[in-house]
Amino acid sequence: xxxxxxxxxxxxxxxxxxxxxxxxxxxxxxxxxxxxxxxxxxxxxxxxxxxxxxxxxxxxxxxxxxxxxxxxxxxxxxxxxxxxxxxxxxxxxxxxxxxxxxxxxxxxxxxxxxxxxxxxxxxxxxxxxxxxxxxxxxxxxxxxxxxxxxxxxxxxxxxxxxxxxxxxxxxxxxxxxxxxxxxxxxxxxxxxxxxxxxxxxxxxxxxxxxxxxxxxxxxxxxxxxxxxxxxxxxxxxxxxxxxxxxxxxxxxxxxxxxxxxxxxxxxxxxxxxxxxxxxxxxxxxxxxxxxxxxxxxxxxxxxxxxxxxxxxxxxxxxxxxxxxxxxxxxxxxxxxxxxxxxxxxxxxxxxxxxxxxxxxxxxxxxxxxxxxxxxxxxxxxxxxxxxxxxxxxxxxxxxxxxxxxxxxxxxxxxxxxxxxxxxxxx
Numbered sequence: 284x285x286x287x288x289x290x291x292x293x294x295x296x297x298x299x300x301x302x303x304x305x306x307x308x309x310x311x312x313x314x315x316x317x318x319x320x321x322x323x324x325x326x327x328x329x330x331x332x333x334x335x336x337x338x339x340x341x342x343x344x345x346x347x348x349x350x351x352x353x354x355x356x357x358x359x360x361x362x363x364x365x366x367x368x369x370x371x372x373x374x375x376x377x378x379x380x381x382x383x384x385x386x387x388x389x390x391x392x393x394x395x396x397x398x399x400x401x402x403x404x405x406x407x408x409x410x411x412x413x414x415x416x417x418x419x420x421x422x423x424x425x426x427x428x429x430x431x432x433x434x435x436x437x438x439x440x441x442x443x444x445x446x447x448x449x450x451x452x453x454x455x456x457x458x459x460x461x462x463x464x465x466x467x468x469x470x471x472x473x474x475x476x477x478x479x480x481x482x483x484x485x486x487x488x489x490x491x492x493x494x495x496x497x498x499x500x501x502x503x504x505x506x507x508x509x510x511x512x513x514x515x516x517x518x519x520x521x522x523x524x525x526x527x528x529x530x531x532x533x534x535x536x537x538x539x540x541x542x543x544x545x546x547x548x549x550x551x552x553x554x555x556x557x558x559x560x561x562x563x564x565x566x567x568x569x570x571x572x573x574x575x576x577x578x579x580x581x582x583x584x585x586x587x588x589x590x591x592x593x594x595x596x597x598x599x600x601x602x603x604x605x606x607x608x609x610x611x612x613x614x615x616x617x618x619x620x621x622x623x624x625x626x627x628x629x630x631x632x633x634x635x636x637x638x639x640x641x642x643x644x645x646x647x648x649x650x651x652x653x654x655x656x657x658x659x660x661x662x663x664x665x666x667x668x669x670x671x672x673x674x675x676x677x678x679x680x681x682x683x684x685x686x687x688x689x690x691x692x693x694x695x696x697x698x699x700x701x702x703x704x705x706x707x708x709x
Contacts, residue, residue, distance in 0.1 A: 292466035310438035316464030318597025338412035371397035494578040501578035516582035532559035574602030584610035589639035
């Protein structure tokens with residue numbers, strides 16, 4: 284029923300997850316894939332299978348923008364099979380909310396797509412069999428557990444478009460089987476990426492005008508919402524400057540301090556083509572899919588990590604037209620220059636993630652978005668990758684033979700595990 288042919292990687296990962304559903308045990312699987320690789324189709328295929336079995340699914344996204352886009356995508360893919368899909372966010376109120384909650388509780392709604400609102404105590408499922416979390420690094424372990432607690436040991440699928448270095452994934456997701464979608468759909472054009480000094484800003488915006496004149500749309504990403512004492516470009520001030528520079532085009536503004544309704548209004552206008560140039564902070568990093576967007580300028584690009592820059596770049600080039608990303612920056616030092624040079628030379632998100640991890644270390648890989656990285660007393664996740672791999676393999680062998688650590692030989696190990704603190708959300 285799909286309007287396109289899935290890639291071999293999509294088929295392989297779907298088959299791996301479907302085998303989990305049929306294995307007689309609870310699935311715990313992480314699906315990693317670069318921006319635009321088609322993870323959502325894999326999740327929809329699993330939801331189709333679960334719904335055809337008469338059971339329910341939950342799909343949780345970190346932002347209302349992404350949840351709404353998932354709702355539209357899942358509805359489009361599953362509607363031909365008569366599978367009902369509902370949307371539950373903080374904006375779902377009144378009679379609409381009550382109807383949705385009642386449908387979930389009685390089992391007449393098969394797939395619930397939503398934000399953290401799915402975790403509220405008032406949300407009850409008749410028979411939750413599959414819990415999906417998207418952009419997993421934006422959720423804590425306890426949040427993942429709270430969603431799973433809505434059912435009787437449901438299958439769990441977590442997805443991330445931020446490629447995670449292998450050594451870090453062993454620590455963060457050691458409890459999950461891992462699948463990688465390592466192919467992009469055919470016809471997806473690479474985004475031409477250029478790093479230029481801040482003094483080139485006038486030339487860069489003349490370049491932006493060419494895309495707008497051709498009927499395209501664009502993003503301008505800033506590291507700050509409003510100006511402070513730093514020299515970084517702020518979104519509010521830049522939006523004002525660009526409205527004067529582009530009086531013949533509509534310039535929009537989007538940032539995290541706006542109320543949800545305002546953010547929804549701006550994004551809806553941009554998606555509809557009513558806004559030609561959107562000035563934003565990193566709120567657009569996840570879940571914004573506007574095919575006409577073909578140009579992105581990232582101000583003070585040295586302020587962002589490689590993986591974050593790659594995620595941002597993935598917002599353009601989602602249509603048929605050629606796309607460009609311009610990194611405006613005066614990077615301080617050779618390491619910062621090397622990072623931007625690397626981004627310009629490759630579109631491989633996994634290679635960029637490994638480089639970002641080596642350059643910045645685990646504490647800064649996700650910045651303040653990821654909590655719960657373990658404070659090792661001696662280990663270095665980069666230098667000790669081989670030892671970490673050996674430890675991970677040894678743990679798997681032990682658990683395969685003795686899952687509950689009941690054997691006398693494992694008594695000391697069991698006591699050590701029991702002393703571990705239970706991880707909670709920060």
